[in-house]
Amino acid sequence: MYNKNFPLVDLHRHLDGNIPPKLIWQLAQEQSIELPFTTESELVDHVFVENKTSDLLCFLNKLEYGVSVLGSPEACYRVAFENVAMAKAEGIDYTELRFSPFFMARAFSLPLHAVVEAVVEGVKAGNVAHDTHYQLIGILSRTFGVESCHVELASILAYSDHIVALDLAGDELNYPAHLYTEHFQAAREAGLQVSVHAGEAAGPESVWEAIELLGAKRIGHGVAVAQDPRLIEYMLKHDIGIESCLTSNYQTGAWVDTANHPIKTFLEHGLSVSLNTDDPGISNIDIKHEYSVASNTVNLNEAQIQQIQLNGRAQQFLKT
Numbered sequence: 001m002y003n004k005n006f007p008l009v010d011l012h013r014h015l016d017g018n019i020p021p022k023l024i025w026q027l028a029q030e031q032s033i034e035l036p037f038t039t040e041s042e043l044v045d046h047v048f049v050e051n052k053t054s055d056l057l058c059f060l061n062k063l064e065y066g067v068s069v070l071g072s073p074e075a076c077y078r079v080a081f082e083n084v085a086m087a088k089a090e091g092i093d094y095t096e097l098r099f100s101p102f103f104m105a106r107a108f109s110l111p112l113h114a115v116v117e118a119v120v121e122g123v124k125a126g127n128v129a130h131d132t133h134y135q136l137i138g139i140l141s142r143t144f145g146v147e148s149c150h151v152e153l154a155s156i157l158a159y160s161d162h163i164v165a166l167d168l169a170g171d172e173l174n175y176p177a178h179l180y181t182e183h184f185q186a187a188r189e190a191g192l193q194v195s196v197h198a199g200e201a202a203g204p205e206s207v208w209e210a211i212e213l214l215g216a217k218r219i220g221h222g223v224a225v226a227q228d229p230r231l232i233e234y235m236l237k238h239d240i241g242i243e244s245c246l247t248s249n250y251q252t253g254a255w256v257d258t259a260n261h262p263i264k265t266f267l268e269h270g271l272s273v274s275l276n277t278d279d280p281g282i283s284n285i286d287i288k289h290e291y292s293v294a295s296n297t298v299n300l301n302e303a304q305i306q307q308i309q310l311n312g313r314a315q316q317f318l319k320t
Contacts, residue, residue: 008091010287011276013098016066027075054253055201056201059251059252069107079104081125084129138166139169140156143175157187166192166194167195201252219241219242232269236269241311244274247277267300
């Protein structure tokens with residue numbers, strides 16, 4: 001279990017992947033949005049991942065239930081605010097809540113700028129209400145193509161004073177990082193830091209692209225890093241972090257042998273690896289669950305757990 005004398009940090013936590021069934025049901029009722037379920041309990045059975053899915057895209061489909069009730073900017077604000085409250089209730093000292101404006105807007109064709117503004121304001125209000133200092137990461141949803149990401153990026157950059165970094169998420173295998181070099185150059189020029197989903201559904205070459213072409217200082221998931229000793233050495237030399245998500249990796253099929261998850265390899269090589277929840281609203285977990293898995297399934301020792309916690313603090317994207 002985690003050490004209570006060290007910070008509890010969650011650097012890879014999707015705000016739009018943490019809309020739990022109770023909140024989905026409430027938002028649907030309040031906005032008169034019809035769901036394909038007659039009861040909240042029936043909704044629960046479909047939202048949560050049971051054991052694991054066949055692949056990453058099947059896992060991502062579970063997120064559709066949550067965003068299907070984002071019928072207004074006010075609903076986006078509510079989700080953002082509640083995400084701060086949920087993280088605080090978990091005892092998280094610091095988190096970076098990441099979100100895709102396009103993904104959140106899609107069901108009701110909401111204006112992207114309105115979605116970003118609502119999320120920014122919701123987190124800001126949540127921070128005040130709960131005495132937290134959580135930050136935001138904007139996501140480009142690569143799955144919807146290069147041009148959609150240009151529009152999505154514009155909405156994120158319009159609020160760059162309130163966002164610490166840019167991420168690339170979605171269908172990693174079919175939409176490689178090199179398609180988005182222009183987007184991330186603009187983001188870096190605007191002062192945003194970079195975290196990229198890579199090495200989750202594709203191999204080490206995807207991580208190399210994220211680092212060399214997009215300027216990633218942290219890699220989301222990154223299980224494929226373990227396949228490339230040269231990549232491990234490079235990331236160690238340049239202090240590039242890995243955001244590990246044990247339960248998510250099992251559920252997506254990225255790494256199903258959790259007992260031998262490469263998080264242990266990363267620690268042994270001295271890489272700055274942190275432990276995170278990814279999409280707690282569909283994985284049905286919290287950060288303490290992930291530390292329990294790390295301790296009891298991966299069998300990390302007390303010193304390794306403490307190092308993970310310290311890595312999380314060291315890898316924070318703080319506004320300068």
